[in-house]
Amino acid sequence: MGKNKVAILCIILSMLLVSACQSNVEKPITITVEYPSPTEFYKRYGHAFEQKSSFISIQVIPEADQSSPADLRYMDNLSAYKKLSDSGELLNLEPFIKQDPDAWKNISPFMFDSLKMISGDRLYGLAPTFSSYAIYYNKDMFAKYKIPFPKNQSTWKDIFDLATRFPLQTDDGEPLYGFKPNYYENVGISLIMRWGQTEGLRFIDPETLKIQMNTPAWKAIWSRTIDALRSGRIYKQTQQTEGTMSLDPIYTGNAAMVLQSQVAAYNFDINRNFEGGKAINWDMVTVPVDPRKPEYSDYYRIEEIYGISAASERQEAAWELLKWMMQGGAVTSTEINHGLPARTELIAAVKGHDLSPLTMLKASPSNHNPYESVHYDIINALKNVGNQIVEDVIANKLTIEEALIQIDEKGQQAVDAAAIEVSNSVENNGSE
Numbered sequence: 001m002g003k004n005k006v007a008i009l010c011i012i013l014s015m016l017l018v019s020a021c022q023s024n025v026e027k028p029i030t031i032t033v034e035y036p037s038p039t040e041f042y043k044r045y046g047h048a049f050e051q052k053s054s055f056i057s058i059q060v061i062p063e064a065d066q067s068s069p070a071d072l073r074y075m076d077n078l079s080a081y082k083k084l085s086d087s088g089e090l091l092n093l094e095p096f097i098k099q100d101p102d103a104w105k106n107i108s109p110f111m112f113d114s115l116k117m118i119s120g121d122r123l124y125g126l127a128p129t130f131s132s133y134a135i136y137y138n139k140d141m142f143a144k145y146k147i148p149f150p151k152n153q154s155t156w157k158d159i160f161d162l163a164t165r166f167p168l169q170t171d172d173g174e175p176l177y178g179f180k181p182n183y184y185e186n187v188g189i190s191l192i193m194r195w196g197q198t199e200g201l202r203f204i205d206p207e208t209l210k211i212q213m214n215t216p217a218w219k220a221i222w223s224r225t226i227d228a229l230r231s232g233r234i235y236k237q238t239q240q241t242e243g244t245m246s247l248d249p250i251y252t253g254n255a256a257m258v259l260q261s262q263v264a265a266y267n268f269d270i271n272r273n274f275e276g277g278k279a280i281n282w283d284m285v286t287v288p289v290d291p292r293k294p295e296y297s298d299y300y301r302i303e304e305i306y307g308i309s310a311a312s313e314r315q316e317a318a319w320e321l322l323k324w325m326m327q328g329g330a331v332t333s334t335e336i337n338h339g340l341p342a343r344t345e346l347i348a349a350v351k352g353h354d355l356s357p358l359t360m361l362k363a364s365p366s367n368h369n370p371y372e373s374v375h376y377d378i379i380n381a382l383k384n385v386g387n388q389i390v391e392d393v394i395a396n397k398l399t400i401e402e403a404l405i406q407i408d409e410k411g412q413q414a415v416d417a418a419a420i421e422v423s424n425s426v427e428n429n430g431s432e
Contacts, residue, residue, distance in 0.1 A: 030057045031317045034070035038062060044338070045325055052329070056317050071312040072322060073125075075305040079372050081125050082118045090124035090307035096319050097123070107326060110300055111342045113363045125307035128325045129339030132358040133182070133299040134284045135159065136250055136264050137257045141166075150257060152286045152357060153294040156195040156221075159257065160228040166256050168232055178233035180249055180258040186383040187236035188390035192218075192225045193383075197368050198298065199290045204382065206373035209419055211382070211411050214404040222393075222400050230394050247271050253278045259287065262340050262358050265350050286357040290364075297361035298369065304339065381418035385410050 035041040038060035046058045061070050073090065075081045084090050097104055111127050119125075135150055142149050147165050150158070163178025170176045183190040193203050196218060203213050212218075228234050235255060249255035250264070251271040258264070265284065271277045287299040306325070308318045328343040340347050344359055370379055389406050392398045398406065 028055050028057070029314060029317050030059055031072065031314050031321060032059050032061050032070040033072045033321070034063070034074045035060050036062055036074075036076075045321075045329070048329060049321055049324055052324070053320065056320060058321070069309045069311060071309055071314045071318040073307045073309055075125065075307065076303055077372070078114070078118055078302060078305075081115065081305045081307070084307065085119040085122075085124035089310055091310045091312070091315060093123045093126060093308065093319075093322075096323070103323075103327065106345055107342050108344045108359060110359070110363045111302070113365075114300065114302055115305070117363070117365060125305040126322060126326050126342075127302045127305045128328075128342055129304050130342060131261055131301040131303065131339045132297075133259060133261050133287045134265070134357045135257055135259055135287060136282055136284045138250065138253065138255070139281045139283055141253070141256045147256075149283070150285045152360070153289050154285065155291045156198060156288045157224060159288055160224060160234075163233045163257060164228055164231045166233055170254065174254055175249075176233075177235040177249055177255045178257065179228075180235035180255045182259045182261070183236075186380075186387035187234075188225070188229055188394070189383050189386035191229075191234070192222055192386075192390065193370075195221045195225060195288075197370070198288055199292075200366055200368060202368055202370070204370060204374060204379070204415065206370070209374070209378065209415055211408055211415065213407050213411075219400060219404060222403065226390070226393050226400065229390070247274055247276050250282075251278065251280060252276045253280065262355075263337060265353065265355060265358070266348070268350075283353065284355070284357050286361055289361070293364070295362055296364040298364035298366075300363055301339075375419075375422045377422050378415055378418040381414040382411050385414040 033041060033046075041060045042058075046060065050057055069089065073084060075084060108130070111130060112123065114130075115125055115127065116123055135154070137150055139149065145166060147162060150162055159179060166176055166178040168176060181187060181191055181194075196203060199217075199221075201212075201215075201217055201221075203218070204211055213222075229236065235249060248258060248260070248264075248271075250258040250260075251268065251274075268280055268282055272279050287297055289295075289297065306322055308315050308322065312318055326342060328341050328346040340358065347355060347359075349355070386407055389398065389403045389410070393400060393403045
């Protein structure tokens, strides 16, 4: 065979190989996605992705069968993510990311750090959204009473010190609060627990479920929080009456500061149009921090994590979907209730306001969120007992020393009883 014929044959073979590879890549394929609501997933991601991709279609499975897991797994909290990553059911995603590292420079490092911290410094999942919190404050109210504005990286003590400088009433005789926390029940004990959590303290051992509050560090937090609560400047009303709706006091001019999620930043203009709503000249600063680690926050929340099944035969296609979700493929300004986009440049702006307090702090490496390690029914049982003890201290029926002894005794009884109920419930559900 002549050289020319050999060359032509080689060219033809090369073209056939390229054609075969291309047809293989773009062969229609269906990937399965685990997500509680197929309708919601298609609305948020699925329809837009299928319009963009000419050869990948999506089938959403509300609950994946363990024997044949979905290609793209969904986890609604860090505990579920840790469980799946520890069990080896998820694919390490770092090799995919290293293929195009520049595409990931615009993703919040908080997301990577939070996930890697609990999975052996490897990345088995990605979160397209996250929630964050901030202190929102009424600038005009601070100016009126000549009180300095709160600052980024304030401590809980700083916030309470500012809150207690406000009067108890507005000029119109309406109640005025220096600070409203983001709790709607058991406010007193929840604030105490949250202050301690911010400073790295545990109020319960997640392994033994033993109460751990009768210590000097906790006593100091109890003392300072009780003083603030007793002043009447901390808003601690509980659930609203059924059938009624009232605006948060920050929107009505009855609170100087509130702690709320990112949603609040987008609600000031909306709520001024509701009954009782006012035009508020507002600003925001970071959540309270641990004074020993002021650059960190443990207020970030990840409640939407996706990982690729290690058993999947369609890993490349699943990665295409996940990468698109992470780059904000379907993010719109109406999505704010689902959280902030991990691609932080896509965070919807609020005219005239710097939203960086929502993202400027690093993820705390020692997050002691009790709900990640202890069943919520157990913690809530402790709060129900603990809040009455707090109210008794405010009313001078108990000293703080007596309160801590009661938390040890009555609180432990409530925890033990709740733990038995939780255990029985798990056993009954498992036997059905």
